[in-house]
Amino acid sequence: SHYIVCGFGRMGKQICNEFNSESIQFVIIDKAPDKIEAARNANYIAVEGDATLDETLQNVKVQDALCIVASLSSDAENLYTILSAKTLNPKIRAIARANTEEAVKKLQRAGADTVVSPHLTGARRLAAAALRPQVMDFVDGILAGTEGSFYIEEFLLDPSICPFVGKSLSEARLRSQSGALVLAIRRADGTLIGGPSAEEILQAGDILFCMGTATQLRQINRILVPNQGTSLRPPHEEK
Amino acid sequence: SHYIVCGFGRMGKQICNEFNSESIQFVIIDKAPDKIEAARNANYIAVEGDATLDETLQNVKVQDALCIVASLSSDAENLYTILSAKTLNPKIRAIARANTEEAVKKLQRAGADTVVSPHLTGARRLAAAALRPQVMDFVDGILAGTEGSFYIEEFLLDPSICPFVGKSLSEARLRSQSGALVLAIRRADGTLIGGPSAEEILQAGDILFCMGTATQLRQINRILVPNQGTSLRPPHEEK
Ligand SMILES: [Ca+2]
Ligand SMILES: [Ca+2]
Numbered sequence: 001s002h003y004i005v006c007g008f009g010r011m012g013k014q015i016c017n018e019f020n021s022e023s024i025q026f027v028i029i030d031k032a033p034d035k036i037e038a039a040r041n042a043n044y045i046a047v048e049g050d051a052t053l054d055e056t057l058q059n060v061k062v063q064d065a066l067c068i069v070a071s072l073s074s075d076a077e078n079l080y081t082i083l084s085a086k087t088l089n090p091k092i093r094a095i096a097r098a099n100t101e102e103a104v105k106k107l108q109r110a111g112a113d114t115v116v117s118p119h120l121t122g123a124r125r126l127a128a129a130a131l132r133p134q135v136m137d138f139v140d141g142i143l144a145g146t147e148g149s150f151y152i153e154e155f156l157l158d159p160s161i162c163p164f165v166g167k168s169l170s171e172a173r174l175r176s177q178s179g180a181l182v183l184a185i186r187r188a189d190g191t192l193i194g195g196p197s198a199e200e201i202l203q204a205g206d207i208l209f210c211m212g213t214a215t216q217l218r219q220i221n222r223i224l225v226p227n228q229g230t231s232l233r234p235p236h237e238e239k
Numbered sequence: 240s241h242y243i244v245c246g247f248g249r250m251g252k253q254i255c256n257e258f259n260s261e262s263i264q265f266v267i268i269d270k271a272p273d274k275i276e277a278a279r280n281a282n283y284i285a286v287e288g289d290a291t292l293d294e295t296l297q298n299v300k301v302q303d304a305l306c307i308v309a310s311l312s313s314d315a316e317n318l319y320t321i322l323s324a325k326t327l328n329p330k331i332r333a334i335a336r337a338n339t340e341e342a343v344k345k346l347q348r349a350g351a352d353t354v355v356s357p358h359l360t361g362a363r364r365l366a367a368a369a370l371r372p373q374v375m376d377f378v379d380g381i382l383a384g385t386e387g388s389f390y391i392e393e394f395l396l397d398p399s400i401c402p403f404v405g406k407s408l409s410e411a412r413l414r415s416q417s418g419a420l421v422l423a424i425r426r427a428d429g430t431l432i433g434g435p436s437a438e439e440i441l442q443a444g445d446i447l448f449c450m451g452t453a454t455q456l457r458q459i460n461r462i463l464v465p466n467q468g469t470s471l472r473p474p475h476e477e478k
Binding site for chain 2 (some may be wrong): 003010011012013014015018019022024067069073074083093095097101113115116117118119122123124125126127128129130131132133134135136138139141142143150152153154179180181183184186192194196205209211212213
């Protein structure tokens with residue numbers, strides 16, 4: 001259950017650093033020998049090759065991979081890589097970088113689960129910094145886990161594991177037992193319930209968005225998934 | 240109290256669209272006549288000129304502006320623009336785009352209040368999409384105000400206006416009277432209190448981060464700033 005990062009340029013390197021800081025197992029693909037050397041100097045596992053080729057993807061065990069991130073500077077290569085990866089492993093989560101506006105929809109059509117346009121994301125971030133500077137700092141902090149270890153985690157309610165499906169939030173006692181805050185519930189049909197009241201009933205397939213410290217979120221994980229037979233990625237270790 | 244956007248390229252255009260959707264008054268500066276034409280075709284106010292020149296900045300009344308966003312493709316021009324704007328109006332909020340990694344610190348040293356690197360932001364966004372896809376969608380939604388109108392707003396507690404400075408959160412009855420959720424409190428010394436308990440005492444200079452609908456956030460605004468003699472940017476109108 002490893003991750004694959006295609007491209008060890010400026011952005012690929014940053015992505016690898018984020019994965020590394022969260023103890024994610026990943027392997028890098030890059031065509032350029034100097035990029036491979038840079039990756040290995042950072043103590044990362046790196047394979048020299050063309051990520052658009054099935055052979056290269058098979059070399060890094062794409063069949064068993066959980067996620068692939070295509071962060072090449074060519075939109076055509078990102079698209080081809082996503083398409084190849086999804087063909088070899090339809091269950092893989094595919095994240096693509098779009099270098100141009102036109103590429104966003106094409107990458108989605110090729111099967112990318114998420115497409116990120118640095119220009120669009122950057123523009124939104126600039127506007128948000130102008131409009132709500134404190135909110136942006138706060139949100140950046142909780143996304144990176146740097147705000148005194150506060151961050152947001154997602155929990156999927158599986159009725160075969162979670163004893164509180166069909167019960168109310170107050171019965172689950174998430175807040176009083178963990179200290180974490182339930183920000184919102186996303187129902188299986190996509191509806192978002194922001195700031196749910198204590199009377200809200202938990203349903204199968206709900207995703208709970210919770211904010212807290214690593215310790216608080218691990219406690220929530222223990223409450224929602226008591227037997228730990230879980231496919232959830234557990235929250236970070238406390239640093 | 241207007242905003243100034245320097246550069247009407249791919250990113251500048253997106254920034255203007257965000258400002259426009261939130262009814263912000265802004266003026267665009269660009270050197271290129273075709274960009275000025277594009278801006279005017281979008282019904283925006285645009286001035287042809289070099290944003291690094293005092294004369295151009297004075298033309299768009301930089302002295303009275305609340306905020307300037309330097310989104311030019313040259314880091315040197317962004318730096319010069321920020322420095323000029325801060326010299327003409329030390330109180331202006333200056334947001335700069337950094338096109339290279341090296342420029343980030345230099346723009347900060349030149350006086351930028353916030354520096355955004357699209358490459359860094361994009362890389363973080365790609366990593367987050369791989370690690371916590373649902374959280375990213377949720378956060379993007381509340382930042383953009385698209386999630387059924389849920390979003391986060393910041394409120395600064397001014398003791399001369401707010402009647403609840405020195406009282407507890409439960410005494411202020413923010414949650415029960417508005418329905419909005421107090422996510423966190425940032426103290427004047429920078430400390431962040433995430434998921435504050437009902438007993439937490441509100442202090443002068445606190446910033447409250449609240450999540451809710453536009454209606455809920457307006458209600459919070461009325462509770463915290465009862466006489467409406469406020470310098471706060473009021474929450475969005477309900478759409
Ligand atoms: Ca982290
Ligand atoms: Ca908006």
